[in-house]
Amino acid sequence: MNQAAPAPKENMGNPVPRIDARLKVTGQAGYSADLPTANMAYGALATSSIAKGSITAVRLEKARKVPGVLDIVSVGDMDGIDKPKFGNTGASSIAPLHDKAIFHDGQIIALVVAETFEAAEEAAALIRADYAEETPSAGFDSRGTEMEPAAGKSPLFKEDVKAGDFDAAYAAAAVKIDEKYSTPTQHHNPIELFSTTAVWQGDQLTVYEPSQNVTGWKAELARQLKIDPANVRIVSPYVGGAFGSKGPMTARTAIVAVAARSVGRPVRCVVSRIQAYGTQTYRAETRHRIRIGANQDGRITAFAHEGWEVTSRPDPYVVGGTSATGRMYDYGSVLTHVSLVHADRNTPGYMRSPPETPYVYALENAMDEMAVALGMDPVEFRRVNEPQKEPIGGKPFSSRSLVKCYDQAAEAFGWSKREAAVGSMRDGDWLVGMGCATAIYPTAAAPCAARVRLTTDGEVRVQCGSHEIGTGVRTVAAQMAAERLGIEMDKVSVEMGDSALPPAPVSGGSISTASVCSAVLKACDAVRAKLFAAAVAEAGPLAGSGNAKLEMSQEKIVADNGKSAKLSDVFKTMQIGAIEEYAEFAPKGSSPEALKKLYAGQSEFHGGDQDKDSVKYAFGAEFVEVRINSHTREIRVPRIVGAFAAGRIMNTRTARSQLMGGMIWGIGQALHEATEIDKRHARYVNRDLQDYLVPVNADVKQLEVILVPEIDHEVNPAGVKGLGELGNVGTAAAVASAVYHATGKRIRDLPIRIDHLIV
Amino acid sequence: MRPFVYERPASVSAAAAIASRFAAEGVPPTEAAAQFIAGGTNLADYMRLGVAQPARLVDLNGLGDRALRQIEVGDDSIRFGALVRMGEAADTGEIKRRCPMLAESLKFAASGQIRNMASLAGNVLQRTRCEYFRETSWPCNKREPGSGCAAMEGFNRQHAVLGTSNACIATYHGDFAQALIALGATVEVEARRGMRKIAFSRLHRLPRDTPNVETELAPDEVITAIEVPLGAWSRRSRYVKIRDRESYAFALASAAVALDMDGDTVSQARIALGGVATVPWRARAAEEALSGKALDDEAAEAAAEAAFAEAKPREHNAFKIPLGKRTLVRALLETRDMKV
Structure with a gap:
């Protein structure tokens, strides 16, 4: 096992421990549902047991009789409140308690508020509804679904990318495959449960809720409640796992706020794990058809990727990963098409690398099949098809270190020891297989603001309304300030997770490090500029060094002419105790309204495939060894190696941790994870961590993360490519390829289980 | 609640x-x-x-009685007090040595935290994890007699293929119970009217038309002890558990095997199967198929065929039949090859 704190290589920051590590492991970090507020009442949800139809009556009598019940908010009690909207900040347009219509299993039908959590739960369990029930459509293959082209249905998926004449190229190809793949429904299951705590003080509302988008939620909640956003504050100091699930605000937040106003007390509603399956978002199941044509020498001439995604009846949630798969290799010609299938399900939402996880899984499993069809080594096959420019728009990559990643990962893994023939490797009763796959994730950034204060004592405070969702963004923001201002880390404090702070974009799309660090960098540079000007001024301690290059180090301003001045002396000449600078960062290509939108809670992303000059992606290569018992066919992953290049690495410890977590999740996606659906009733069946399996420690034996040095000045001022969502892309395909190598069975439907291999 | x-x-x-x-x-x-x-x-x-x-x-x-918390390993039996925790029993060196199957069936169950809490008597009485049983809005004959069975035509990947009825296909998920039924254990129960002993093989009831009645116990009967006879077979015993992940998961199929060997020949086999049946499942037909035979691949496979001859698959659990057979074959061969 490699080290938790890898030594930094070129263009990498130190493996500084998380500044909140001790707080977290000692229980001192206050999460949203921990934050004490006096006079608390407790909420519990009642949810629908059908997936389609309408409520004819909600029976509350028994629940009202439970001692301690204060109020029940149910259908019709949201009059005067605007309905939720589907979009970047809203999870769904489905409006429980506004409407009698039932759109999915587990839809909220009431919120009980009581003196204790136990009373609220007991009462909620006694609520029954009468329904006019209709036969629901569960998803693919169910009757009654509606299918439509996805392009243009969402601002995040404008078009089906294409290039050249696929049909002609595919028809002429010497070697070709045409295969179908699928990925299952998955739920995030963050260990910190979902919760909302609403506290009114007069007309001021404070909501404590784990969130990846406090500024967006402030705007959306104010809109629904029809109050001034200035009167709304969202607080989310720490988040115990989010993975996208805490990005869009769900209908519950406004419901709890309404209940708190109604009972005239703060209300806290912690959602059970079971109820989260229907009241939050999830990764919907996908299907894929991939066609690849190539010459005998392995050069791809034709690539087609068709995708189908399940969504809810009313909302066109689409991930559309073809924009990444269509740019992955030097294809010659590209044809893509994405379709949405509307079913009677809750609206899906972002889940760690939403487009890439399913779409790259399909592509990379197909790439391995193609390598087999060509009789080529899978790594060599990718090398042969490495592009100079992306094939859709002909733009260059701002940087692309995929081949280096393959070289370093293959070396560390010992790929050269792999015997190519299927089923040729064995260790006693265990069949051994090895596979690999590419990871890709678009590099984006969004407008972000930050405030930095430096005092004469060398204390630094960074404030930014971003979110510590476990990634270590507080730590890297502190590192950026410490480095820029020449202050030790232990003198830097970082405040995040509060809509009262300078606004930051949604913590999604792996943009936080780039966006936050770029804003912090800008604020620090403004502090520096003031200090430098004062230092070299006539009365300053470095008077006469106006032409020298100045740096900050060890609480000093250091000139390259050998002179230096203490920070405190510079402050003295300025006759002030602190400098505080507020900075706004907007990525290159931002619209004139981009910053205005930031304050309104809307995040304008730039980068990825959207920029005019180049496309921007981070890449990686993952290698997996599987062992499959020759009798009983259980599949184990004894080794996994990933090499990743993602521009400047701010902190090798937190970067490795993100990538390691992603790869472990990738093992889970390959072998364990799936939300099962009762197809007759369109209801989720395995709604807890007993039946929804994720890898445990025993499933992860040897895991190695290699950070490959890469310099990219084009992506953003911080030179950072996000990597939070890179690690779990491709892993499942590497596992599928290894399973094929061990057994000769190509499994195209995830998760790969004994069921597939035993018969 | x-x-x-x-x-x-x-x-x-x-x-x-x-x-x-x-x-x-x-x-x-x-x-x-x-x-x-x-x-x-x-x-x-x-x-x-x-x-x-x-x-x-x-x-x-x-409860004050110290015997309830004690493990007594005698020459020809092990006696477990009912309140002994799974973890304590799994970690007892004497049990690991004298009867590996018992220790393994405990060690491969649940998680460390759960094993430290769960009592042995409670463990054998654990109820099914059928998803439809667990969620009260589904019909379930076990939970609400006569309401129907949602699992029968629903998602039934983890459900039973042996011992099922038209009313219920819920799996008995326990591991320890498979060792107990294979080894011919006895439970001692106490009520106001006195004590009685129940053969472990008679403790659990097949679902038949009354899946809500799961055991022979009366509501006021307290299990006080579990007694397991030891013999020549107990050292040559194994518990093989196959699951979706390496730890902390229920068996998709498991096999508890103890072999009394005379040279290469099986004098007597004791076999139980987990993860595939509605109750702890003694595979008598498989035992008989092996009796007096040399234990080679062919004999093991014949025994596995016999064990699953009556199996009834549903839509998602048909894989459990081949898996159950191979699990038993693997367990038989591994047990045969043990150095004791």
């Missing part, structure tokens, strides 16, 4: 007396107004889910 009365009696007789007061004719222990709790790893979960709704909990952790 509904409010309930909590009592913590100091003696088995007092516990039995409380349960007896709230027992009603024809009501099985799992539906009784007063129910026993020890580790609580199963019952507390089901109370929170609304599946179990006892009005009164009788906590057995205050």
Whole structure:
């Protein structure tokens, strides 16, 4: 096992421990549902047991009789409140308690508020509804679904990318495959449960809720409640796992706020794990058809990727990963098409690398099949098809270190020891297989603001309304300030997770490090500029060094002419105790309204495939060894190696941790994870961590993360490519390829289980 | 969770007396107004889910009798006090050596935390994890007799293929019980009317038309001990558990095998199968198929065929039949090859 704190290589920051590590492991970090507020009442949800139809009556009598019940908010009690909207900040347009219509299993039908959590739960369990029930459509293959082209249905998926004449190229190809793949429904299951705590003080509302988008939620909640956003504050100091699930605000937040106003007390509603399956978002199941044509020498001439995604009846949630798969290799010609299938399900939402996880899984499993069809080594096959420019728009990559990643990962893994023939490797009763796959994730950034204060004592405070969702963004923001201002880390404090702070974009799309660090960098540079000007001024301690290059180090301003001045002396000449600078960062290509939108809670992303000059992606290569018992066919992953290049690495410890977590999740996606659906009733069946399996420690034996040095000045001022969502892309395909190598069975439907291999 | 009365009696007789007061004719222990709790790893979960709704909990952790917490390893038997925790039994060196199957069946179950809480008697009485049983809005003959079975045509990947009925296909998920039934264990129970011994093979009832009646126990009977006979076969014994992940998962299929060998020939095999049946499952047909035979691949496969001859698959669990067979074959061959 490699080290938790890898030594930094070129263009990498130190493996500084998380500044909140001790707080977290000692229980001192206050999460949203921990934050004490006096006079608390407790909420519990009642949810629908059908997936389609309408409520004819909600029976509350028994629940009202439970001692301690204060109020029940149910259908019709949201009059005067605007309905939720589907979009970047809203999870769904489905409006429980506004409407009698039932759109999915587990839809909220009431919120009980009581003196204790136990009373609220007991009462909620006694609520029954009468329904006019209709036969629901569960998803693919169910009757009654509606299918439509996805392009243009969402601002995040404008078009089906294409290039050249696929049909002609595919028809002429010497070697070709045409295969179908699928990925299952998955739920995030963050260990910190979902919760909302609403506290009114007069007309001021404070909501404590784990969130990846406090500024967006402030705007959306104010809109629904029809109050001034200035009167709304969202607080989310720490988040115990989010993975996208805490990005869009769900209908519950406004419901709890309404209940708190109604009972005239703060209300806290912690959602059970079971109820989260229907009241939050999830990764919907996908299907894929991939066609690849190539010459005998392995050069791809034709690539087609068709995708189908399940969504809810009313909302066109689409991930559309073809924009990444269509740019992955030097294809010659590209044809893509994405379709949405509307079913009677809750609206899906972002889940760690939403487009890439399913779409790259399909592509990379197909790439391995193609390598087999060509009789080529899978790594060599990718090398042969490495592009100079992306094939859709002909733009260059701002940087692309995929081949280096393959070289370093293959070396560390010992790929050269792999015997190519299927089923040729064995260790006693265990069949051994090895596979690999590419990871890709678009590099984006969004407008972000930050405030930095430096005092004469060398204390630094960074404030930014971003979110510590476990990634270590507080730590890297502190590192950026410490480095820029020449202050030790232990003198830097970082405040995040509060809509009262300078606004930051949604913590999604792996943009936080780039966006936050770029804003912090800008604020620090403004502090520096003031200090430098004062230092070299006539009365300053470095008077006469106006032409020298100045740096900050060890609480000093250091000139390259050998002179230096203490920070405190510079402050003295300025006759002030602190400098505080507020900075706004907007990525290159931002619209004139981009910053205005930031304050309104809307995040304008730039980068990825959207920029005019180049496309921007981070890449990686993952290698997996599987062992499959020759009798009983259980599949184990004894080794996994990933090499990743993602521009400047701010902190090798937190970067490795993100990538390691992603790869472990990738093992889970390959072998364990799936939300099962009762197809007759369109209801989720395995709604807890007993039946929804994720890898445990025993499933992860040897895991190695290699950070490959890469310099990219084009992506953003911080030179950072996000990597939070890179690690779990491709892993499942590497596992599928290894399973094929061990057994000769190509499994195209995830998760790969004994069921597939035993018969 | 509904409010309930909590009592913590100091003696088995007092516990039995409380349960007896709230027992009603024809009501099985799992539906009784007063129910026993020890580790609580199963019952507390089901109370929170609304599946179990006892009005009164009788906590057995205050019982004074030291024998309830002791493991006695004798020359020809092991006696487990009912309140011994799974973890304690799994970690007892003497058990690992004298009867590996017992220790393995405990070690491969649940998680370290759960094993430290769960009592052995509670463990053998654990109720099914059928998803439709766990969620009260589904029809379920086990939870609400006569309401129907949602699993039969629903998602039934983890469900049973052996011992099923038209009313219920819920799997018995326990591991330890497979070792106990294979080894011919006995449970001792106590009520106000006295003590009795029940052969472990008779403790659990097949679902038939009354899947809600899961055991032979009366609501006021407290299990006090589990006794396992040891013999030549116990050292040559194994528990092989196959699951979706390496740890902390229920068996998709498991096999408890103990072999009494005479050279290469099987004098007697003791075999139980987990993860595939509605109750702890002794595979007598497989045992008979092996009796007096040399244990080679062919004999093992014939035994596995016999074990699953009556298996009935549903839509998602058909894989359990080939998996169950191969698990048994693997367990037989590995047990044969043990160096004892």
